[in-house]
Structures are given as C-alpha cells and as structure tokens.
Amino acid sequence: MFSSGEDEMATAQVGTTRRAPLSRDRVLRAAVALADEEGIEALSMRHLAQRLGVVPMALYKHVAGKEELLDGMVDVVVSEIDPPLEAAGWRTAVRERVLSARRVLLRHAWARPVIETRTGASPVVLDHMDSLVAMFRGGGFSAVLTHHVMHALGSRMWGFTQEVFPSAPPPEDPELREAMFRQVVARWPHVAEIAGAGAAHRTESVVGGGCDDQFEFEFALDLLLDGFERLRRQDWTPGD
Template sequence: MAEQAEMLRRTPLSRDRILRAAVALADEAGIASLSMRNLAQDLAVVPMALYKHVANKDELLDGMIDVVVAEIDPPVPDTDWKHAVRGRILSARQMLRRHPWAPLAIESRNTPTPAVLAYLDSMIGTFRAGGFSVDLTHHVMHAMGSRVLGFSQELFDASRRAGRSGTGDADPPAAPSPEVAARFPHIAEIAAAASHDDGSVVGRGCDDQFEFEFALDLLLDGIERLHRQGWTSRRAR
C-alpha cells in the first residue's frame, strides 16, 4: 500500500487523470459519493491541486460525462441509417452498464457537454445522410429523446431515486394489495404479467433491456415508415 501511494504521488497530475479517477470513484460508490475532497484523497493529493485542472465540481462532472460518452462506438461506414442508429444507441446503453450514474449526470446539466453535442450531431448526420429531411429529422430527435443516449425514464421509477442518492439499487416494486388490485384491475393485471430479467438491467435510471429494445424498435420502424412516405410536418408544408 505504501508503494502504491508513493507511485500515485509521483504520477503527474493532469486533467485526464483527474477525470478518469472521478469516473472510477462514481462507478464504485455512486455519484453522490463524489466530492473534490474524496477525489483528492484517491489521487493522493491535496484538494487545491485539483483546481489547477478543473475549476469546480460542475466542470468536473462535465468532463466525466465527456469521458464516458467517448466510449460509445463511432459510426460504422457503409451502414444503412436504421442499423447505424440502432447499433450506436445500444452501444450507448452498454456504456451505461459500465457507468450507471451517467444518465442522471447527463440530465442534470443545463446545457449538453461537448461530447454529448458531438454525439447528437453525428446521429443527426446519420439521419440526414440516410435521406431524411431536416423537418423529419427534427421531429425524430424529439421522439427519441434520451433514448438516443441509451436510457429512458419509466413512470414512477423508484430506481432513479435510488440512483440520485447513490445508496444502491431500489427494491423491486411490491405486488399490488388486493384492495388496490380491485380498484385498479388493469394495472394489477399488467403488474402480474410483467417479468424482468435482473441480469439485463443496465443500472439505476434505466429500464429493462428488453423493454428498451422493444420501444426502440417500435420507434425505428415507425420512423422508417414515415421516411418512406415522405412525411412532412404541417409547419414544413
């Protein structure tokens, strides 16, 4: 341990090293555990040393987002738009498996970070290269929402609240009581039929992998149909 600490002290501090250490800390203990003091301790430096490379925690978080978004696979050349979009979105979702804190971090930003903007710009470019009009692409990006980055928000998702606190995964929802089931029979019917594979859950803030791909494919099939029909919005007519 003493040798490891000495090695850390001898390794030059840099912005990249700080960001990657912050990502590792958030991966291990959750985003709520991240502080400049804890990060400095992990890096074996005094907290003030960090501020030579990142101005504040907001800048640190922006940089962390850019580090993980850069892990998303680049566009595959000579691939049709539908397969290209689907592949990159599922690559983004795999990135979230490695960094389950990322969805809430991305949502917390008032403006997208440079890496997020570059990713979105590239996805828009894929639609445009596939022959989509600016009008249709505009509406497609609205319809995709956060799903284009590999996550979506489920109704009354308690796991997202757990993700905010960094205390771990939320307990699975309990079955409706007989009284609730009698009052809301359709909800009870769906709750009884639902089955989710715990092994396929990407992480806090995300829904089940099967449900995600199911909705993604519905969207892409609908988008493909509109594209073939030459759809335009009323505003563009």
C-alpha cells in the same frame, strides 16, 4: 551493490514512476472511477484529491469546480460509446449506436442522473448528437424530419428513458404480497392484468437476459425506428 549516488537516483526514479503528472484527463478518469466504486454521492473535490494523492487546490488547475468536474465526467462516459458502424444502413447504425450508449450507461450507474442535470452540451456531447443526425441524413431523412426524430428519441440517444411512475418492489413477506395483490386487483383490475402479462417477456436481448428494462428499451426503440422509416418513405413534413 549500488553506490549512494546510484541509490538516490533509483529512489528518484521510483518516485517519478509512482506519481504520474496530474492532468485534466487523469483527474476526470479518477473521478469516474471513484463514482463507479463508491457512488456519485461520495464524490467531492477533497475525496478525489485524496485518491490522487494531491492537495484539493491542485485539482482547480484542471477543473474550475464540482460542476465542471461533472461535465468532464459526462464527456469521459460519452467518449466510451462505440463509434458509428461503417457501411451500415441508417436503422442498424442508429440502433447499435443507441444500444452502445445504453451499455455504457449500465457500466456507470451514476451517469444517468448527472446527464439529466447538465445545462449545456459540450463538444463531446455535440459530437455524439451530430453523429446520430448524420446517420439519419445519410439515410435519406430530410432536415425537418430529422429535427423531429431527434426530439422523439430524446434521452434514448443517451441509452436511457425515464419512467414517470416506476413500480415499487412488492413486499418480501408472501402474505403481505398476496394481500397487496388482492387490493390492486380489486381497485385497479386493468393495471393488474397487464402487470401479470409481463411474465411473458422474452429473456434474450442484445445486452443480456432479464426482465426487462432492456427488453422494454429495445421494444420502444424499435417502434420508433419503424415509425421513422414510415415517415421517411412518405416524405413527411409537419403539415401532413
């Protein structure tokens, strides 16, 4: 049996174990976990404080406010991207780095719209961009061509692209779906033709099966990489 003094010491040790010291890293990772589980709309300083078992004001010692919290969450997500492949050609290294970014974004569904709203690049974000630039420069790309290549990659360096006019899901009712399809064929026959051709998509992919946003992402990425290589071999400059 414990003496009263030993009981008090054991209780204090349990309390210390249960409550880890609050830190910026702990705050950011708790925010990422909350957004993963409940969506970015559920994220607030108050809700996050409740999850951490602290008062909301305690969070402001580590993040100045909601926007800084979101910036830090992006850093946590970007830090999950696999490191560059060693001893790989530029094309393989870039492709795998971009596809790793896509896998990370698929794990954190809330991250894409948050990344799109950021107004500045943090050191973590710049590290990722710098690593991609280094792959192109190490592969023989000029600084000028690499500048344009990075613009062409755009949001793909973060693992996503934006559809300008994404297609709405068809009605679940078979009769309504058939009626809608007839209307589309009658008015927009060429759109209907290529939409039907999408059934020929392959199902295997780097990340997994399905239609494939993944297939379309890799298809466009490979087209870009092939084009980059052609320009590199031509010693392309903007005046060409």
